[in-house]
Structures are given as C-alpha cells and as structure tokens.
Amino acid sequence: MVRTDAGLVEGRLGTDTRMFQGIPYAAPPVGRLRWASPQPAVSWSGVRAATEPGNRCAQAAGLIDQQSSSEDCLYLNVTTPLHSSARNLPVMVWIHGNGFINGAGSLYDAQRLASTGKVIVVSFNYRLGVFGFLDHPALDHGLSKHLSGNFGLEDQQAALRWVRRNAAAFGGDPANVTLFGESAGGTSVCAHLVAPGSVGLFQKAILQSAQCTGRKWSPGPATWFPLPRAERERHGLDVAAKVGCSDLRTAAACLRAEPVEELVKWSDYGLGSGPAVGAGILPVSPEQAFATGHFKRVPIMQGTTRDEHRLFTAAIEAVTGQTTTDADYRQQIRTLFTPTEAARVLARYPADRFQSPGEALSAVISDWAWGCTVLDRDRTLDRHVPTYAYEFDDDEAPWFSTLKKPNFPTGAFHGSELQYLFDDEQLPGPATPAQHRLADTMVRYWAQFAYTGDPNGHGAAPWPRFGTGQHVQSLQPGKTEPADLAQEHQCGFWKTIGG
Structure with missing residues (x-):
C-alpha cells in the first residue's frame, strides 16, 4: 500500500517488482470537461485497488489496437523494483506513441526495465485524436486554461505534476525524472522540451523515433508533426462542420453533445491529430526552438x-x-x-x-x-x-x-x-x-x-x-x-x- 496525495492505493507484486495500475491523475474529462484543461482528481477514502489498468482513451480500432469509447481514461501506472538498497530512485516517465490516435500506457509492461535498471517507471494514458488535439476557436479559453488544440499535451503535463507530488511515496526522486517516449511519444518529448508549462517537470529526455523537425512526412495524409495553429484550426473548423457544428456561437455545446462514437471517426481525418504550434501550450515549434537554443537544457538521448x-x-x-x-x-x-x-x-x-x-x-x-x-x-x-x-x-x-x-x-x-x-x-x-x-x-x-x-x-x-x-x-x-x-x-x- 502507498499513500498518494489523493488517497491510499494498493498494488500487487509482479516479477521482482511492485505494480500499481489505474491510478487517476486527473478528473475524468467527460461532459462539460470534454475539451477542458485537466482538472484535479477527486480524493477518496479507504484503500483504492490499483491492480488493473484504467480505461484506454477513446480511439477507433487500428491494425494492432483495440477500440475504446471511454473518455474516463486519465489514469497512470507505476512500476517499482521490489527490493532496492537505494532510496530516491530515478523516475522514468513513459509517453506512448501511435500517432496521437491510438495506444495506452498499459501496453508497455515495465517490470524488466524497473527491476533490472533499478528505476521507477511511470506510464499513463492521455487524450487522443479529436479529444486530445481538436483545435477550434469555440474551445479556446473558458474551460481551457489556454488555447485549444493541445489538451493531450496538457494531460501529459498533469501526469508529470502528479509524479512530482507523489514520486517520493513510491521510493522515487521527484528531482530526477527522465521523460521518454517513442514515435508520437517522442514528438511529445520534443514539445515538452519547448513548452513553458513543462519547465521543472523533468531533468533528462529520451527521444525515440521522434518526428518533430525536418521532413514533414507521415503515413497517409495524416501527420503527428507539430503544425502551425492556423493549419490545425482550419482542420478543426472542418471537422466541426462535418459533424454538423459549424455555427461558431453554438459550436462548443454542439461538439460536447456529440456521441463519442461519432467524434472518434474524425481523429485520423485530413491532417490527423497532433500538437498545434503558436501561443498557448506550445508557443514555438521544436524545430525553431532547437535551432535557436531556446529549449530546456537537459541531457538528451535520441535515435x-x-x-x-x-x-x-x-x-x-x-x-x-x-x-x-x-x-x-x-x-x-x-x-x-x-x-x-x-x-x-x-x-x-x-x-x-x-x-x-x-x-x-x-x-x-x-x-x-x-x-x-x-x-x-x-x-x-x-x-x-x-x-x-x-x-x-x-x-x-x-x-x-x-x-x-x-x-x-x-x-x-x-x-x-x-x-x-x-x-x-x-x-x-x-x-x-x-x-x-x-x-x-x-x-x-x-x-x-x-x-x-x-x-x-x-x-x-x-x-x-x-x-x-x-x-x-x-x-x-x-x-x-x-x-x-x-x-x-x-x-x-x-x-x-x-x-
């Protein structure tokens, strides 16, 4: 059992590890909180079972991915070594990939990494597709602390803040956090190296197959590249029109009333899903920030x-x-x-x-x-x-x-x-x-x-x-x-x- 800032959780023993799964790091982004910045998770009394992963975020079925219609999905998983003479172990926070439209943190069993490497590994879900990356002027501000279009990145920041508050309870060092991710997860790491709101949330970064600079290619018409806000916004207006929410005055309420099953169809439409660059969470592109040296100065491993x-x-x-x-x-x-x-x-x-x-x-x-x-x-x-x-x-x-x-x-x-x-x-x-x-x-x-x-x-x-x-x-x-x-x-x- 471990006491988090929201309450006690009880995990289970793995192979030379302790595993805690399905811990909420933010409130369910449902109803009026669809396309809102992540809100604090509600505390609980007693002991919460943390032995099964939380719901995968809403996504259509892919070649190798299961379909999900759940928006109540902001959960994380913690894997620690079972025995370690060290205290304040390094924490490795994993961001899963799959084009910002599929995937889940629980797909990546981190027991081998935690037990052999003597590190704590945290993985999590974040909003995907139109739920995480719809850029639309009717969704700016209000329930969004920033401009719309980067709710998935905001979820990732919320997970990192949870790590900072709770790492010590699991035996980790909140001042020694490595952020790592692959594919869209690697692109996310690029974004956090640049995003002002991510400052202080990690001390090292690993980019695996990250596409955030250079040739803007991805499979089909979609791209998980950070793209200019104007381009993402045009796409968002188009998606809203396709589902019958073209009136700017009523678009926010109209979109929030749409069923999950209808909206998820549009996650891979046209530009696909990915970060929006310009003001808000991501003021400048990783490419520009790297070229000018205006990014978080941390050791980097990439390939x-x-x-x-x-x-x-x-x-x-x-x-x-x-x-x-x-x-x-x-x-x-x-x-x-x-x-x-x-x-x-x-x-x-x-x-x-x-x-x-x-x-x-x-x-x-x-x-x-x-x-x-x-x-x-x-x-x-x-x-x-x-x-x-x-x-x-x-x-x-x-x-x-x-x-x-x-x-x-x-x-x-x-x-x-x-x-x-x-x-x-x-x-x-x-x-x-x-x-x-x-x-x-x-x-x-x-x-x-x-x-x-x-x-x-x-x-x-x-x-x-x-x-x-x-x-x-x-x-x-x-x-x-x-x-x-x-x-x-x-x-x-x-x-x-x-x-």
Whole structure:
C-alpha cells in the first residue's frame, strides 16, 4: 500500500517488482470537461485497488489496437523494483506513441526495465485524436486554461505534476525524472522540451523515433508533426462542420453533445491529430526552438531504427490489400519530389536493387525523412546540451504476431526497439540469446542515463557523446559499435534534394 496525495492505493507484486495500475491523475474529462484543461482528481477514502489498468482513451480500432469509447481514461501506472538498497530512485516517465490516435500506457509492461535498471517507471494514458488535439476557436479559453488544440499535451503535463507530488511515496526522486517516449511519444518529448508549462517537470529526455523537425512526412495524409495553429484550426473548423457544428456561437455545446462514437471517426481525418504550434501550450515549434537554443537544457538521448519506414509500407499494404508495385513506387516518389528530383531519387534507389518496390520506397523514406533528419537534429542539439545518439539495428527484430509480414524483410522497423525495453503487448519480444543480451544492454543504457544523464557504466560498451566526432551508437545483437549514419542513409545525396 502507498499513500498518494489523493488517497491510499494498493498494488500487487509482479516479477521482482511492485505494480500499481489505474491510478487517476486527473478528473475524468467527460461532459462539460470534454475539451477542458485537466482538472484535479477527486480524493477518496479507504484503500483504492490499483491492480488493473484504467480505461484506454477513446480511439477507433487500428491494425494492432483495440477500440475504446471511454473518455474516463486519465489514469497512470507505476512500476517499482521490489527490493532496492537505494532510496530516491530515478523516475522514468513513459509517453506512448501511435500517432496521437491510438495506444495506452498499459501496453508497455515495465517490470524488466524497473527491476533490472533499478528505476521507477511511470506510464499513463492521455487524450487522443479529436479529444486530445481538436483545435477550434469555440474551445479556446473558458474551460481551457489556454488555447485549444493541445489538451493531450496538457494531460501529459498533469501526469508529470502528479509524479512530482507523489514520486517520493513510491521510493522515487521527484528531482530526477527522465521523460521518454517513442514515435508520437517522442514528438511529445520534443514539445515538452519547448513548452513553458513543462519547465521543472523533468531533468533528462529520451527521444525515440521522434518526428518533430525536418521532413514533414507521415503515413497517409495524416501527420503527428507539430503544425502551425492556423493549419490545425482550419482542420478543426472542418471537422466541426462535418459533424454538423459549424455555427461558431453554438459550436462548443454542439461538439460536447456529440456521441463519442461519432467524434472518434474524425481523429485520423485530413491532417490527423497532433500538437498545434503558436501561443498557448506550445508557443514555438521544436524545430525553431532547437535551432535557436531556446529549449530546456537537459541531457538528451535520441535515435531511430535503421529501417523505420518498412512498418508503414507494410501497414499501408495491409490496410489496402495492395502490394506496392513498381508503378506505385514511381508515383509516390513523384508525389514527394519535384520532377527533376524524383528522377534523381529513382536513379539513386532503383527498384530492381531491392527485393520489392515496397522495400525501395521504404529505403527512400527511411533515409530521407528519418535517418538524415535525426542526424541533423543530433548536430543541432549537441551544440547546446550533452547528446547521446543511437540507431537500433537488429535486422531480424521480431515482427507483430497479428500483422501480416510484407514481401520484403521487415528489418529494424519503426517501434521494433520497444520490445527490447518493455514486455510490449503488441510485439513478441526478443527470441535469440543475442537479442536477449541486446535487450539487457539497452535496459542498462536507458537506466544509467536516467541515473546520471550519461548512458555509460555497468560494464556496457562505451557510448561517447555525439560531439564533434558525430558518434552514433549502433545497437545490434552481439555488438554495439559506432555507425556512420551519414553514409548509411546517403545524407550527402539528400542534402542536394529539396523535397
């Protein structure tokens, strides 16, 4: 049992861990609190059972995600080592990804990370899709302390404030918090490095496959990039009109009266869902803040997987039921680039050099929009703060058991590293002895970074700061060694492409 600031909670014993699940960190954002800034959770008397995760936030079913129609979803989970001689352990706060439209904190079982790394891990749910990121002038101010459009980020800040108030009760150090996240979760970490309201809520940051600078690409028409408020607002007005709430005078009440099942359909419409930049929670973009040095000066660890885009190509093929053809490949390249540039890209990445046109397309976007982009961000960040760069490169990383494999090797696909840090509900986990050793190495790197802001220690292979040598640590089964991302992802070529 642990006493939080709202009341006693009783968790359960895991494998060398204590687990507390389904703890409310804010009031349910339902009824009039739909599209309101998060409000304090109501205290309770007696002992609250904290043995099951809270509801997942409202979301449509995805390729690998369950549907949920619950708006009462602002709950978090705490995993601690069962035995530790240390007090005031580092706290690692995990932000889940999945495009700001799907997912839940409870998908990531953190027992291995907590017990092996001797850290406390907190994961949580935050409002997704239209519930978390609808930007509409009728929702500005009032119940929103800020402008609308970033309610999901406000939830994340509320969870971090809960950690600051309650970490000590679980044996954690509220002054040693590492914020980490992957994909949309990594983009969220970018936002908190910039957001004024996040100052003082964390002391270190880990960005895993974060898209918040550089090439504004994402699967389909949607994007989880931070986008200008005017663009997000136009999209919000369009969504409101689509559900019959076009009158600005009555739009707020009209939208709040819409059933969950109707609204959730629009989370991935048009621009999709993601942060709005300009005043409010996020006054400037991460890209601008990083370039000018106006961001929270904390140690940073960041990286990508080597074959990021193979997941998205496979997912699009699974949704459409269509395998990427040579003609599809050429058409998509011509959509992304000018005619002259497209011809150069196709000459540099001819489909016949790959096992399939889908793999060729994946290579182009993995290099152009991921590998070279993160390398540029490494250079930018390292000018201001200690930056440790990595690339996850297990070319035989286990694939989803519920998603059909494409007609090309899936390699180190987007999100494949998660099963090496967590027992991920959506991925089968390491299979070979070498993969298990890599998982152990990664857990120790991540945990050591949480302790000191430097991943080195505990006998793992040295990991130099990115620095002037532009060192990127390649994480592979059987070895960790420097990788030359610029050569590997053909960044010299991509510097000549405008896109």
